[in-house]
Amino acid sequence: MKIAIVGAGIVGAAAAALLSRQGHQVVLIEAEEPARHASFANGAHLSEGDAETWLSPVKLAKIAARNMLPAPPIRVRLSLDAQLPRFLWLVCRHAAKRPSDLLPRMARRNAQILSAMNAPAHLYHRQSSGILQIFRSRAAMRRATKRRQTAKRIPLSPKECAEIAPGLQVKTLIGGVLFPEDATGDAHLFANYLVRMAEENGAEILTRRAAQKLAVKNGTVRAVITEGGAIEAERIVLALGEKTAGFAWKNLKIRIPIAPAAGYSATLPVRQEAPAPEVGITDPEKRIVISRLDDQIRVAGLVDIGRQARLPDPKRLRQLLRFLHAYAPDAVDFNKPRFWRGFRPMSPDGLPLLGRLPGFSNLFINAGHGHLGWTLALVSADLLSQSLKLTGDQDEDGLPLKALAPDRFGALGS
Ligand SMILES: Cc1cc2nc3c(=O)[nH]c(=O)nc-3n(C[C@H](O)[C@H](O)[C@H](O)COP(=O)(O)OP(=O)(O)OC[C@H]3O[C@@H](n4cnc5c(N)ncnc54)[C@H](O)[C@@H]3O)c2cc1C
Incomplete structure (x- = not known):
């Protein structure tokens, strides 16, 4: 089958590698x-342990309470754009409908697929010593240890934290x-490794070729129109991230509820003479993570939604550096x-939108x-490949494709 994938972030690259390996x-x-x-200098965490949604009515209430503080982890600024209130309304309406164990199950399957690929660790600076969640309050730690027990977890004292993360200040x-x-x-x-893999499998990689529009006739997308000409395919996948x-x-006059949430990172060289943590570190209350990437450390996180999210905020970068300075x-x-x-x-419920777009016979989405x-x-690439076959709404291992359907928030009209 000829498949055109628009967007070569980590999501599109994974789909290209997997689908080309299957002979498409x-x-x-x-x-x-x-x-x-988004896939460029992110937090680098492959985290089953933190695979849960950030947005729900309860969490929105907490965000609202902290919204005007100087440095909240998640900041929402309403604008005149009607899409953000609609998005927040969908968060409230759909939080309870999401199968609560789906994200951790997907993350686990992702880890299995990644491990079966046997990609050399040095190619993407992989560290497999785990991820350490750190806590400054007993209540937060209690909540974290009480949560779903799908992922293996080991509670640690501050002294034990310092032992597995040398250089970490635990006072x-x-x-x-x-x-x-x-x-x-x-x-x-890793995305570039996947793109090379796809190319070796015979995929055609067109970079610096923006998709400008879609040629649609009678509910079927005939071609993706790019600057360099029309690309015809039997299936089209939209993987353009935010x-x-x-x-x-712009092209189809359908509203897909995906909102951009700005985040920041700073990557700094490790000082060879001092100990530096190799284990990944997460502070779930502050929404900041630390990763060791070969001879560098990356600190990443914070969330800005709505007005001003498009403007770079130097205060957020300073906030990240202060965090790193306090802990390492x-x-x-x-x-x-x-x-x-x-x-x-x-997406409003924290799950990707994955599957065929209703109203189109051959147009799919893998985003959000x-x-x-x-x-x-x-795992999304794997589920997409099931979905492209148009055979049903449950994948072979029982992950419910229906729960990821792009129209689960209602009709996708204007
Ligand atoms: C600060 C921060 C920290 C994060 N930390 C983590 C983490 O630790 N772990 C984790 O799992 N996730 C993390 N994430 C989330 C993760 O980075 C994103 O979910 C992921 O990168 C989304 O990938 P994507 O391929 O969907 O989108 P993108 O990576 O944004 O890719 C979309 C691609 O589409 C292309 N495109 C857009 N328009 C067109 C067009 N018209 N024609 C052709 N191509 C087009 C773009 O150029 C881009 O390459 C983090 C994100 C941020 C911002």
Whole structure:
């Protein structure tokens, strides 16, 4: 089958690699170079342990209470744009409908697919020593240890945290939880590895070729129109990350509920003479993560939704550096940060939108992975391949494709 995939972030790249390996004739269409957007300098966590949604009515109430504080982890600024209130309304309406164990199950399957690929660890600076969640309050730690028990977890004292993460300052911590099966790795490097793999499988990789529109006739997409000409295919997959909603609105006049949520990172060189943590670290209350990527450490996180999210905010970058300084003051050279900002493609219920778009016989979407695109890209590619066959609404291993259907929030009209 000839399949055109629009967008070569980690999600589109994973789909191209998997589908071409299955013998499909794949064309991957990318406006720039692979993985230069949300998949570029993200938090690098492959985290089954943190595979849960950030948005729900209860969490929105908490966000609202902290919204005007100087440095809240998640900040929502309403604008005149009607789409954000609609998005928040969908968060409230759909939170309870989401199968609560689906994200961890998907993350687990992703880890299995990744492990079966046997990709050399050095290619993407993989660290497999687990991810450590750190806590400054007993209540937060209690909540975390009480949550679903799908992932293996080991509660640790502050002293034990310092033992597994040399260089970590633990004075303000009351403890941590280690997810020993989780890992970290560079999503940008891995996406490029997937693109090379797809190319070796015979896929055609078109970079610097923005998809401009879709040629549609009688509910069937005949071709993707790019600057360099029309690309015809039997199946078309939209994997444009946070740009998916704008593309669908402009070309098809359908509203896909994906909202951009800005986040930041700083990558700094490790100081060779001082100990630096190798294990991934997450502070779930502050929404900040730390990853070791070869001879560098990355600190990433914070969430800005709505008005001003498009404007870079130097205060957010300083917030990340302050965090890293508090927890690993000697580990890196603070004079040489490389700053980055990206947009997570958030869906209202935290699950990706994956499957055929109603009203079109051959148009599919694989987007909306929010803060977990790196953790879910491979399993999403696997589920997409089931979905492209148009055979049913449950995949072979029982993951419910229906729960990911793009129209689960209602009709996709204007
Ligand atoms: C600060 C931050 C930290 C994060 N940390 C983590 C983490 O630790 N773990 C994790 O799992 N996830 C993390 N994420 C989330 C993760 O990075 C995203 O979910 C993921 O990168 C989304 O991938 P994507 O391929 O859908 O989108 P993108 O990576 O944005 O890719 C979309 C691609 O589509 C292309 N495109 C757009 N328009 C067109 C067009 N018209 N024609 C052709 N191509 C087009 C773009 O150029 C881009 O390459 C983080 C995100 C941020 C911002």
